[in-house]
Every structure is written in C-alpha cells, then in structure tokens.
Amino acid sequence: MQQLCEQLLNGLNLGSVYALIALGYTMVYGIAKMLNFAHGDIIMVGAYTLLLSGSRFGLPWWASVLLCTVICCVLGVSIEKIAYKPLRSSSPLTVLITAIGVSYFLQSSALLIFGSNKQKVDSLIKIKGFTFYGINISGESIVTLSVTIIIMILLTLFIKKTKMGKAMLAVSEDKGAAQLMGVNVNSTISATFAIGSSLAAVAGILYMSSYGFVGPYTGSLPGIKAFVAAVLGGIGSIPGAMLGGILLGIIESMAKTYISTDLADAIVFGILIVVLLFRPTGLLGKKRMEKV
Amino acid sequence: MAKKQMTGSEKLILAQTQLKANLKKRKKTVFAVILGIAAFIICNVLISTGALGRQGSGLLVPICINIMLAVSLNLIVGFLGELSLGHAGFMSVGAYAGCLFTIHANLPTIIEFPLALIIGGLTAAVFGVIIGLPALRLNGDYLAIVTLAFGEIIRSIINSLDFTGGAGGLKGINKFSNFSVAYIAAMITIVVIVNLVNSRHGRAITAIRDNIISAEATGINVVFYKLLSFVIAAFFAGAAGVLYGHHLAILKPGTFDFNKSIEILVIVVLGGMGSIPGSIIAAIVITLLPEVLRDLSDYRMLIYSIALIVMMLSSSSTHLAELRMKIRKKLGLSGRKGVA
Incomplete structure (x- = not known):
C-alpha cells in the first residue's frame, strides 16, 4: 500500500512534467497543424542553460529560471521563424522532415559543445520533504505538482480571457476564417511557440530537479512520450494534454515498479498504438470531419 | 488537351511520340x-586485385x-x-x-x-x-x-x-x-x-x-x-x-x-x-x-541535420525556386522543371 502510494506520487511527479511538455505539443499542433519534433530538445537546451547558470555561474534560482525561460522562448520562436514559417503551405511530410532536422541539429550541436557525457545538474529545489502516514513526500514532488497546477490554471485563464488566447482558439479552429476576422496569424503562431517553449523550459527545470543529469539526448525520449500523452488526451485539446500527461506518468511509473523496467517504454508506446486504434481523437479530443 | 476529335495525322504523331518514349524507356x-x-x-x-585495400x-x-x-x-x-x-x-x-x-x-x-x-x-x-x-x-x-x-x-x-x-x-x-x-x-x-x-x-x-x-x-x-x-x-x-x-x-x-x-x-x-x-x-x-572525411566524423550528424533542413526549405520555398530559375537562366541552362 505504502509502495503503491509512493509510486502514485512518483507517477504524478513525472506525469506533471509530461503534461507541461505535452501542452507545448498540443498547442503547436492545434494551431500550426504540425508536429514540432524539436520540442523535446528544447527541454535539453533548458537543462543545459540551467547547468551553466546555476552550477557554473552560481546565479540565484529565480535568475536561472528566468534565463532558462527566456532562452528557450527565444529559441522556440526563432526555430519557427527560420525553419517552419517558410514551409507553412508545404506538405506535412516536408514540415515533419524539417522538424526532425531541427531536432537533430539541436542534439548534435549540444553534442559538439558539451560532449556526450551526462552532466550533473544541481536541483534548484531546496525544500525539504516530509513523511505523511509513512509515505515519503519529497520537496521536488511538492514543488513540481504545485508549479504544474499553477501553470495550468494560468494557461486556462490566458486562453479563455485574453485577446491573444481567443485568437489562438480562433486560429486553431479555422486559420483562413480567423485571418479574415483580423487575427494576425503569424504573431499568433509565434506566441504559441513562445508559450510552448517557455513551458518546455519549466518542464526541463522540473525534470532536472528530479533526475539530475543532462546529456545531448536527454530531451528526445521525454519529448516523444509527451507527444504520446498529447495524443492520449486528444491532440489540440489543452485539458486533454494535462490529463494525458498525468495518466501516462502514472502508467509509466506503475509499469516500472510492477512489470519490468525494460518494458516500461514499450508499454507506453503500446498505449499510443491502442489509443490511435480505438479512439484516434484521444480521450478528450473533438472529432474532426475530413473536408474535400 | 483532346477536347475535339483527333484527326488522322494527329493520331499518327501521337503514336510516334509514344513509340519514341517507349524506345527511350527501353534504352x-x-x-x-x-x-x-x-x-x-x-x-x-x-x-581480387586488391586495389581497394581491406x-x-x-x-x-x-x-x-x-x-x-x-x-x-x-x-x-x-x-x-x-x-x-x-x-x-x-x-x-x-x-x-x-x-x-x-x-x-x-x-x-x-x-x-x-x-x-x-x-x-x-x-x-x-x-x-x-x-x-x-x-x-x-x-x-x-x-x-x-x-x-x-x-x-x-x-x-x-x-x-x-x-x-x-x-x-x-x-x-x-x-x-x-x-x-x-x-x-x-x-x-x-x-x-x-x-x-x-x-x-x-x-x-x-x-x-x-x-x-x-x-x-x-x-x-x-x-x-x-x-x-x-x-x-x-x-x-x-x-x-x-x-x-x-x-x-x-x-x-x-x-x-x-x-x-x-x-x-x-x-x-x-x-x-x-x-x-x-x-x-x-x-x-x-x-x-x-x-x-575522418576528421569531420564529429560533425557528421550536424551536417546531416543541416542538410535535411536546407533540402526541405530549398525544395518548397518559392523564393529559392525563383532564385534557382534566375541562376539557370544566367548560366544559359534552359528550363528544366524547376519546382517538383
């Protein structure tokens, strides 16, 4: 029972990180209709920024967080401007291959700059955990969960209440019609990438505080799993990304404990295939008619 | 193309071009x-002569x-x-x-x-x-x-x-x-x-x-x-x-x-x-x-990734396609189909 609760908490912890990354995927997919393969690698860039700012230069925690977010945000927006914007009317295949190219570019640049060895990143979270009815609750879990909840509330308010949020919804619904209504599609897409990448930076910081090591390929697997989470929840749906992320995190940590560590990834990907087979729109996704 | 009825000579020309295309294919x-x-x-x-080395x-x-x-x-x-x-x-x-x-x-x-x-x-x-x-x-x-x-x-x-x-x-x-x-x-x-x-x-x-x-x-x-x-x-x-x-x-x-x-x-x-x-x-x-290029082996993946991005951007960007056409014209290469 105690182990079950601890694993559930671990799963929630991991799942919140997945949910934050999945939000970036799902927002970009909803608005730009593209799978941003490089999204996972932005986490890696965030983690390396954290390594340099926190462990090397000894900046205070709030400065590190700010620096990470700004760098990831700028990186995300510039990737969109340089690589994806010229391809807006191209076939999905072209865009996807470009995104894979960008992802590889980030990975191999990190490999050249930092080397292939994994490096230790000091956790920013200094809060002590406590024990509750014999269940250990770590400081990392408390911070991760509360940060995720706050971000999700803020994001929902942003989408519902602000002009830019409404513009995002409009563009994701129908790009052409939104443009006719006077929505600036280009700046809306840039804003989406900015928000998605900033969320990835936060996710990277939280991921690093729990796992502690960064290498050039750190971002790719959590990135792909977060995409699975986004699909599980229904791509394009923001509550779906949250739900999918948390479910996936719990499933993964349960599979690791009770089935097999080796097969945990296979189970996660198996879920993706099963979901796409029986409910391609995900748990909370809307059905979309295919128009000719 | 063929909205009106084809005349005999047109049919003949069509058959000839088809034949030529077939011959070209066979060649x-x-x-x-x-x-x-x-x-x-x-x-x-x-x-077998060992010219390639091991x-x-x-x-x-x-x-x-x-x-x-x-x-x-x-x-x-x-x-x-x-x-x-x-x-x-x-x-x-x-x-x-x-x-x-x-x-x-x-x-x-x-x-x-x-x-x-x-x-x-x-x-x-x-x-x-x-x-x-x-x-x-x-x-x-x-x-x-x-x-x-x-x-x-x-x-x-x-x-x-x-x-x-x-x-x-x-x-x-x-x-x-x-x-x-x-x-x-x-x-x-x-x-x-x-x-x-x-x-x-x-x-x-x-x-x-x-x-x-x-x-x-x-x-x-x-x-x-x-x-x-x-x-x-x-x-x-x-x-x-x-x-x-x-x-x-x-x-x-x-x-x-x-x-x-x-x-x-x-x-x-x-x-x-x-x-x-x-x-x-x-x-x-x-x-x-x-x-x-053994010296460049560290840069291999970087080069691949840049090649992927550049290939995709150049194949579908209209600016680059126009540029390519201009260069072709300047070099005197007559028009092959520019955009795939």
Whole structure:
C-alpha cells in the first residue's frame, strides 16, 4: 500500500512534467497543424542553460529560471521563424522532415559543445520533504505538482480571457476564417511557440530537479512520450494534454515498479498504438470531419 | 488537351511520340542493366586485385545494405508519401530472425544463407502487416509517430528477451555476407521496386501520395496499397538486416534505434524523395563520407541535420525556386522543371 502510494506520487511527479511538455505539443499542433519534433530538445537546451547558470555561474534560482525561460522562448520562436514559417503551405511530410532536422541539429550541436557525457545538474529545489502516514513526500514532488497546477490554471485563464488566447482558439479552429476576422496569424503562431517553449523550459527545470543529469539526448525520449500523452488526451485539446500527461506518468511509473523496467517504454508506446486504434481523437479530443 | 476529335495525322504523331518514349524507356533499361553488370565486374576486379585495400572492400557490403534500406524506404517516403520512422525496427526484426536461423539450422551455406535472407525478409514483412493494419488507418504525423513507437517497442522487446541475447547482443553469427551476395540482393531490391513503381500498382501508390481523397474516389484501394508498400519495404529492410547481421557477426538491439531510422531517411531525402537512382547515389556517398572525411566524423550528424533542413526549405520555398530559375537562366541552362 505504502509502495503503491509512493509510486502514485512518483507517477504524478513525472506525469506533471509530461503534461507541461505535452501542452507545448498540443498547442503547436492545434494551431500550426504540425508536429514540432524539436520540442523535446528544447527541454535539453533548458537543462543545459540551467547547468551553466546555476552550477557554473552560481546565479540565484529565480535568475536561472528566468534565463532558462527566456532562452528557450527565444529559441522556440526563432526555430519557427527560420525553419517552419517558410514551409507553412508545404506538405506535412516536408514540415515533419524539417522538424526532425531541427531536432537533430539541436542534439548534435549540444553534442559538439558539451560532449556526450551526462552532466550533473544541481536541483534548484531546496525544500525539504516530509513523511505523511509513512509515505515519503519529497520537496521536488511538492514543488513540481504545485508549479504544474499553477501553470495550468494560468494557461486556462490566458486562453479563455485574453485577446491573444481567443485568437489562438480562433486560429486553431479555422486559420483562413480567423485571418479574415483580423487575427494576425503569424504573431499568433509565434506566441504559441513562445508559450510552448517557455513551458518546455519549466518542464526541463522540473525534470532536472528530479533526475539530475543532462546529456545531448536527454530531451528526445521525454519529448516523444509527451507527444504520446498529447495524443492520449486528444491532440489540440489543452485539458486533454494535462490529463494525458498525468495518466501516462502514472502508467509509466506503475509499469516500472510492477512489470519490468525494460518494458516500461514499450508499454507506453503500446498505449499510443491502442489509443490511435480505438479512439484516434484521444480521450478528450473533438472529432474532426475530413473536408474535400 | 483532346477536347475535339483527333484527326488522322494527329493520331499518327501521337503514336510516334509514344513509340519514341517507349524506345527511350527501353534504352534507359538497357543502359541501367549494362551499368549494373559493369559495376559488379569492376568491383570484383578491384577486390581480387586488391586495389581497394581491406578497408575499401569492407565498405562494399555496407554500401549494398544501405542501398537496400534507402530504396525500400523511398518506396514509403518518396512514392507513397508517408513518413516511416521505424525502418530500423523492420531491419532489426529481419536481422534477428535470419541470424537465429543460421545459428540454429545446420544446412550447407549455399542453401542456408539465401533461405535466411528470405526468412528475415518474410518475418519483417509479417511485422509490416501487424503494424500496418492498425497504423494505416492513420496518415501523416500520426502514422510517423506510430512507426516510431513501433521501432522503439521492437527494440525494448528484443532487449528484454533471452533467446535474442538481450542487451549484450546476439553473438556467434557466421560471416556469410560477401560482396556478391549483397550486390545481388541490392540489385533484386532495385529491380523489384523500380518495376513496382512503374507498374499500374506503382501509379496507384503515387496517386495516393498526390491526393489521397481523389485517389480513394477514383476507386484505388488506399489501405491495400499502403499495406503493400509497407510490406514490400519491410521485406527488403528485413533482408538488409540479415546481410547486416552476417556482415558484422554480432547484433545489438542498440544499433537499431531511432537514429538508424533517421540515417536511412537522410539518405532518401538527400538522394531525392521519389528518385531511385538518387537513393542509390546518396547511399554510396553517405556510406563513404565518414570514411573519407575522418576528421569531420564529429560533425557528421550536424551536417546531416543541416542538410535535411536546407533540402526541405530549398525544395518548397518559392523564393529559392525563383532564385534557382534566375541562376539557370544566367548560366544559359534552359528550363528544366524547376519546382517538383
């Protein structure tokens, strides 16, 4: 029972990180209709920024967080401007291959700059955990969960209440019609990438505080799993990304404990295939008619 | 074009141009066959005289393997127009099936090895069907991510099984792969895929690429042709895997990761999606490049990634297309079709 609760908490912890990354995927997919393969690698860039700012230069925690977010945000927006914007009317295949190219570019640049060895990143979270009815609750879990909840509330308010949020919804619904209504599609897409990448930076910081090591390929697997989470929840749906992320995190940590560590990834990907087979729109996704 | 009734002379001209096109096609085929045989003879002469050296002849089999992988992936990416990120998965299934067969069967090599190639290919093809049936209801990004997931599932399953040797790898494989076998296998791959692409079925496949909805409306069985392309591509990827296993004499699940799939994709994209000669040339260049430019080996992946991005941007950006036309005009090259 105690182990079950601890694993559930671990799963929630991991799942919140997945949910934050999945939000970036799902927002970009909803608005730009593209799978941003490089999204996972932005986490890696965030983690390396954290390594340099926190462990090397000894900046205070709030400065590190700010620096990470700004760098990831700028990186995300510039990737969109340089690589994806010229391809807006191209076939999905072209865009996807470009995104894979960008992802590889980030990975191999990190490999050249930092080397292939994994490096230790000091956790920013200094809060002590406590024990509750014999269940250990770590400081990392408390911070991760509360940060995720706050971000999700803020994001929902942003989408519902602000002009830019409404513009995002409009563009994701129908790009052409939104443009006719006077929505600036280009700046809306840039804003989406900015928000998605900033969320990835936060996710990277939280991921690093729990796992502690960064290498050039750190971002790719959590990135792909977060995409699975986004699909599980229904791509394009923001509550779906949250739900999918948390479910996936719990499933993964349960599979690791009770089935097999080796097969945990296979189970996660198996879920993706099963979901796409029986409910391609995900748990909370809307059905979309295919128009000719 | 032909709204009004064609006159007799027009019909004659049409027939003549068709005849000319057929002749041209036949000439091309004859040229390709001669080129294929000549390359085989030249390589064999170079090996037997030792002009290539040990290192050079060691690269010939990987070149053939990469040609098989690239040409088969090109069928999916270039002609069917879907992205498969699990080609390494098909390759690994085939490799393990074929290598386990040669380890456990005690037949003479001449029978055993071709049989292993076929078994490897068929096993991969079966997996092509297994993954294909659910995945092919999807398209675009979803299909790409499912093939990726499939590749990762295969890798972790092979990693955790006992009879595959687990993470330590499968050892004790005989080194059956030599240049002749690899070359013949690569040739069979090319011939089968070229003929498929130029046939009625190939036209159905390219129709699906160009517009899936109108292809379906024309009565093309989209699911069947998608499945057919996946199965054929998987078969040759599996056979290439068997060659790979019998070339290195050891198989490790880590080799067949996502990066391997991307490497094959890089070959296809660089050679030109939908161009089989392009895939062949790119496979040769990409296999040789790291050996020739050893100093640049650290930068290999960086160069690949930049090449991917630049290729995609240049192939679909209108500005660049205009620029290319201008350069062509200045150089006096008359108009080939600029935008694909």
